[in-house]
Amino acid sequence: MGSRRRRVAIVGGGISGLTAGFYLQREFEVTIFEKEKWGGKAFTRRVGEYLFEEGVNGFLNNTPETLQLCEDVGVEPIPANENSKKRFIYDSSQRRLFRLPGSPKEFLTSPILSFWGKLRVAGEIFIPKNCKDETIEEFSRRRLGEEFTRRFITPMVAGIYGATPAQLSVSNAFPRIKEVECQYGSLIKGMMKLGRGGAPKGELHSFPRGVSQLIEGIISKTSGNFVLKEIKELEELKEFDEVILATPAYATAQILKSYPRLNQLLNSIKYNPIGVVGLDYREIQPEGFGILTTDSPTLGILMDKYIFPHRNGIRVMVGGGRFPEIAQKSLEEVIEMGEKGVAEITGATSPKIRWGILHKKGIPIYGLHHRELVAQIEEEALKIGVHLLGNWKGGVSLNDCVRNGKRLAEKLIAQARKGGR
Numbered sequence: 001m002g003s004r005r006r007r008v009a010i011v012g013g014g015i016s017g018l019t020a021g022f023y024l025q026r027e028f029e030v031t032i033f034e035k036e037k038w039g040g041k042a043f044t045r046r047v048g049e050y051l052f053e054e055g056v057n058g059f060l061n062n063t064p065e066t067l068q069l070c071e072d073v074g075v076e077p078i079p080a081n082e083n084s085k086k087r088f089i090y091d092s093s094q095r096r097l098f099r100l101p102g103s104p105k106e107f108l109t110s111p112i113l114s115f116w117g118k119l120r121v122a123g124e125i126f127i128p129k130n131c132k133d134e135t136i137e138e139f140s141r142r143r144l145g146e147e148f149t150r151r152f153i154t155p156m157v158a159g160i161y162g163a164t165p166a167q168l169s170v171s172n173a174f175p176r177i178k179e180v181e182c183q184y185g186s187l188i189k190g191m192m193k194l195g196r197g198g199a200p201k202g203e204l205h206s207f208p209r210g211v212s213q214l215i216e217g218i219i220s221k222t223s224g225n226f227v228l229k230e231i232k233e234l235e236e237l238k239e240f241d242e243v244i245l246a247t248p249a250y251a252t253a254q255i256l257k258s259y260p261r262l263n264q265l266l267n268s269i270k271y272n273p274i275g276v277v278g279l280d281y282r283e284i285q286p287e288g289f290g291i292l293t294t295d296s297p298t299l300g301i302l303m304d305k306y307i308f309p310h311r312n313g314i315r316v317m318v319g320g321g322r323f324p325e326i327a328q329k330s331l332e333e334v335i336e337m338g339e340k341g342v343a344e345i346t347g348a349t350s351p352k353i354r355w356g357i358l359h360k361k362g363i364p365i366y367g368l369h370h371r372e373l374v375a376q377i378e379e380e381a382l383k384i385g386v387h388l389l390g391n392w393k394g395g396v397s398l399n400d401c402v403r404n405g406k407r408l409a410e411k412l413i414a415q416a417r418k419g420g421r
């Protein structure tokens, strides 16, 4: 019949928006608006001979959608080095470094917990289950005890979300863990049944030239209009048949400012600030994935040069929910904090390179009632016919963003083929 192709506008050129755009081109004429830089938090910065990731370090190869996307755009992921299986925890108040045990057997002999701390963990099987949502801190203290929470859970939460365990809801941030508790009555019992307690399987991967290689691959294989422009309000997109806002919640709120309810709901999703500091030293130990900390403004050190080939520096994550004041610091102060953190934890000083970026609103906080909040936002967005994407709903990882972007594209394609919205 020669009818014109339907037109979709995507606001936000991060991994969420780009994935949706790539798959939507099969059925739609795609226009993607980006205000700053393609890739958003998935961006690899070249600084002289160094490659520093501004955000995404890598992804686990356990999500078929990401592996499919890599294949579809012709980029091949590379696995992390063997060395990266070695992970460390630094107890900031005791100034002690511990190697993270890699198996239950290693856990039993590791000095990372006292005898009583280990006994308390073993006692987890006797703790009654509670299927109601609670903060990760409440959950972990209740089930696993104080010591385990401090030495394992607090560093892990900082490493994944840049948050404190008190900020996050266990059902929203780690839904599988709560499901295991509910289904098996105990994490240990669940672990014995499932092998790994439902912990995500998969090996860490990235790309030879960093995560930007995936972004460039997607862009090169998407026939669409790529427009470097900040969208200020929805009105600007009225000529499009479909609109996807793949922006952070606060930016989506701003674009939808003429819808007070949506604006208010979206603004109630808060973010933790996070500084990323790139450094390199003549010598730095330990050779491994990196070091997470228990309670310092230095959340952790990623030993990039020991994790992936083609990397030569290290990165330090600072601030997060432990030190939100970082949002008010200058970039130089952020870099100094990173340097001090490395000196305290590893003893290394006088870096050969110094680089940094401050994400004032870095990672969304999946707090208590997050899911209900997102459901209300979706309901309101449906009323005005706008589709929402982004790492503030459905998970923060690159894998989550790819999965959600692809799913939305498939849904819109199916609707378009049926001839409806």
Ligand SMILES: Cc1cc2nc3c(=O)[nH]c(=O)nc-3n(C[C@H](O)[C@H](O)[C@H](O)COP(=O)(O)OP(=O)(O)OC[C@H]3O[C@@H](n4cnc5c(N)ncnc54)[C@H](O)[C@@H]3O)c2cc1C
Residues within 6 Å of the ligand: 011, 012, 013, 014, 015, 016, 017, 033, 034, 035, 036, 037, 038, 039, 040, 041, 042, 054, 055, 056, 057, 058, 059, 229, 230, 231, 232, 246, 247, 248, 251, 255, 274, 276, 359, 362, 363, 389, 390, 391, 392, 395, 396, 397, 398, 399, 401
């Ligand atoms: C320090 C750090 C480390 C991380 N490490 C990992 C990791 O190792 N593994 C992992 O899986 N995940 C990691 N993440 C999480 C992951 O990076 C993000 O969740 C993901 O990249 C977010 O993608 P997104 O497209 O949803 O949002 P974003 O990347 O934030 O993209 C949104 C885009 O929208 C644009 N935009 C905003 N407003 C407008 C507007 N009005 N008009 C036009 N454009 C606009 C922005 O400029 C941005 O480019 C990390 C995050 C951070 C901050």
